[in-house]
Amino acid sequence: xxxxxxxxxxxxxxxNGLIGAVGSGLESENARIxxxxxxxxxxxxxxxxxxxxxxxxxHKEDIFSGCEAAATGGVTAVMCMPNTTPxxxxxxxxxxxxTRCADENVKTRVYPCAAITxxxxxxEITDFAExxxxxxxxxxxxxxxxxxxxxxxxxxxxxxENKLAIISHCEYxxxxxxxxENLITARELCLAERFNVPVHIAHVSTKEAVEYIEIAxxxxxxxxxxxxxxxxTLDNSVLEKEDADYKMNPPLREKDDIAAVIKGLQNxxxxxxxxxxxxxxxxxxxxxTNAPNGVLGLETILAVTLTRLFHTxxxxxxxxxxxxxxxxxxxxxxxxxxxxAGSIADIAAIDLNEEWVVELDxxxxxxxxxxxxxxxxxxxxKLTIVNGRIVYNGI
Numbered sequence: 001x002x003x004x005x006x007x008x009x010x011x012x013x014x015x016n017g018l019i020g021a022v023g024s025g026l027e028s029e030n031a032r033i034x035x036x037x038x039x040x041x042x043x044x045x046x047x048x049x050x051x052x053x054x055x056x057x058x059h060k061e062d063i064f065s066g067c068e069a070a071a072t073g074g075v076t077a078v079m080c081m082p083n084t085t086p087x088x089x090x091x092x093x094x095x096x097x098x099t100r101c102a103d104e105n106v107k108t109r110v111y112p113c114a115a116i117t118x119x120x121x122x123x124e125i126t127d128f129a130e131x132x133x134x135x136x137x138x139x140x141x142x143x144x145x146x147x148x149x150x151x152x153x154x155x156x157x158x159x160x161e162n163k164l165a166i167i168s169h170c171e172y173x174x175x176x177x178x179x180x181e182n183l184i185t186a187r188e189l190c191l192a193e194r195f196n197v198p199v200h201i202a203h204v205s206t207k208e209a210v211e212y213i214e215i216a217x218x219x220x221x222x223x224x225x226x227x228x229x230x231x232x233t234l235d236n237s238v239l240e241k242e243d244a245d246y247k248m249n250p251p252l253r254e255k256d257d258i259a260a261v262i263k264g265l266q267n268x269x270x271x272x273x274x275x276x277x278x279x280x281x282x283x284x285x286x287x288x289t290n291a292p293n294g295v296l297g298l299e300t301i302l303a304v305t306l307t308r309l310f311h312t313x314x315x316x317x318x319x320x321x322x323x324x325x326x327x328x329x330x331x332x333x334x335x336x337x338x339x340x341a342g343s344i345a346d347i348a349a350i351d352l353n354e355e356w357v358v359e360l361d362x363x364x365x366x367x368x369x370x371x372x373x374x375x376x377x378x379x380x381x382k383l384t385i386v387n388g389r390i391v392y393n394g395i
Contacts (some may be wrong), residue, residue, distance in 0.1 A: 003348060003388065009044045012162055015186035015344040017388035022339050034395070036349050039382055042321055043337045044076025044346035046328040047301060049142075049167075049202060049226060049274035051294070052078070052110070055097065058084025061279040061366050063100055067108040069277075069364040070394040073299040074348035074381030077109035078277075079332065081142040086146065089126045094134045107384075107391040109346070113138040113167065116123040116155050121146040125155055128162045137332045140167035142202065143249075145184045147172075148367075153191055160197040164333050167200045170209070171250050178206055181250055185209045187289065189216045200331060201225040203276050205250040207260035214269045215249030224331050225264075226274040227281065229304035230295060230371050232261045238371075242367070244291030245369045248278065251293075262314060265323065272327040279367035296370040299363055306373060306379030317352075349383035356380050 003014040004026060011026035012019060047070065053061040070078055082088035088097060094112060101110040114136040120143065122274045128139060139159055145168055146152040152168075159166035170184035171177060185201055189212060192199040204210055204225045216223050227312035236252040244254060264270035273296025285291045305324065309315040315323075326337040336344050355378050360368040 001243050002028065002031035003385070003390070004031040004033045005036050005041055005347070006033050007347060008039045010041055010339070012041055012339060012347065013026045014084050014388045015222045017345055019339060019341055019343045019345050021341055034383065036291065036383070036395070039349040040317070040349060040352055041339065041347060041349045043325040043339055044348050044384065044386065045074050045302060045324045045333070046077045046337065047075045047277065047298060048272065048332060049077040050078040050080050050277045050298065051083070051279065051281055052080045054084065055093070059366070060281055063106055063110065065364065065366045066277070067106045067110065069298040071107040071237060071384045071386070072364050072381065074350060074384055075298055076102045076346035076348065076384060076386045077105070077111065079111045079113050079138060080296070081113055081140060082115040083143040087115045087120050088112060089120070090119050091127070091130050091134055094131060094136060098135050100360060106212070108386055111137045111332065113140050113142070115139065116141045116146055116166065117151065119129060120181065120189060122151055125151060125158065126382070128164055129156045132164055134164045136164065137166035137334065138167055140202070142167065142169045144172060147169055149191070152188070153195065156191055156197045157195055160385040163333065165198070165200050167202050169202050170381040173249070177251055181206050182208045185212050189213070189221055189223060192216070193219065193221045196222070198222040198224070203228050203231065203274070204264070204270060204355065205231045205257060206251050207257045210260045210264045210269060214264070217269060224271040226272045227265060227270045227298065228274060228276045229301055229308065232258055232265065233304055233308045234371060242288040244285040244288045245295060245373065246371045247288065247291055247293055248276070248295050248371070249293035262309070265309065266315060271323070271331060273301065273305055273323045274328065276300055279365055280369050281367055281368075285369050294369065296363070296365050299365065300358060300370065300372050300377070302350065302381055303379045310352070311378050313392070343386065345388040347385040348381050350379060350381050352379050354378070354380040
């Protein structure tokens with residue numbers, strides 16, 4: 001069925017999964033009309049850092065629940081990380097995963113990020129060419145950096161040859177967190193410069209890392225990076241509660257780190273916003289000391305960004321759309337992120353001013369470990385369309 005989104009900031013006609021026309025006063029005799037009065041129509045969000053926990057940890061999340069959460073939040077596509085059980089490090093696992101993602105009940109597009117090294121052990125590089133051919137759009141050993149610099153050097157060159165984005169989690173567990181993030185960020189920048197190849201830095205959280213990346217960009221180094229809503233919204237004072245729903249990796253930082261991240265989002269040093277959606281069950285998060293790191297993010301990525309950055313005047317809406325919708329796709333070489341005739345009809349319609357409270361029992365994710373629980377947010381997704389199909393309707 002064709003759709004016509006009417007009476008929003010713009011009208012959008014959707015024809016067979018593509019955008020047929022964009023403008024004002026559009027009419028169609030054979031389209032279902034969706035009244036978007038009071039709503040702002042934007043390209044669907046692309047969250048390029050998501051843990052679907054599938055395969056192997058589906059008690060926390062799975063493809064279906066994760067993508068439903070995404071659709072609710074206005075996210076039309078996700079890139080999922082490979083630190084599953086087992087890791088997505090070979091052709092058979094990747095093909096099986098993509099087959100399940102093709103199920104008609106999966107509500108958003110899923111793009112896999114495969115492992116850099118077999119078993120995420122930093123010992124042997126996976127077959128990038130084979131994984132790329134199967135459908136991987138990036139490689140990462142997310143959760144930890146590749147520990148062997150020689151291996152990482154080869155991986156960077158191979159990723160560039162195969163036109164795969166390579167993503168580094170610049171932090172070792174068990175090592176001083178700030179120091180390890182800064183050291184590995186600096187290493188990746190040096191390697192990217194030495195071999196003249198791209199690198200993407202995940203969830204930048206320290207003021208030093210932001211500064212290093214800014215200097216690197218000024219030198220022409222091919223680096224992109226992302227920041228998360230929790231790292232530009234919450235500081236480490238909340239850890240005094242000893243509530244494991246505020247425990248993530250990298251951890252919440254100091255107020256001056258938050259200021260540096262926000263400045264990086266303003267001046268273009270930081271290229272995109274990603275949620276690092278990392279579900280864990282209530283039992284796993286029960287005890288602060290032993291709880292795993294990670295928080296939810298798919299259902300709040302838009303609202304927290306609007307609340308913290310747009311409604312405070314820190315970012316214009318155009319920049320928010322770049323960070324959430326446009327730049328992630330460009331970094332990964334994926335089409336979309338624009339509202340123009342001929343583009344894929346992956347769209348969200350949002351109420352910029354609706355206020356709502358994050359309530360755990362209303363979340364679609366299997367897990368409930370959000371650090372934004374009880375927070376009043378301003379801005380809410382009301383309609384999500386993927387490939388011309390309505391996958392969430394809250395109008």
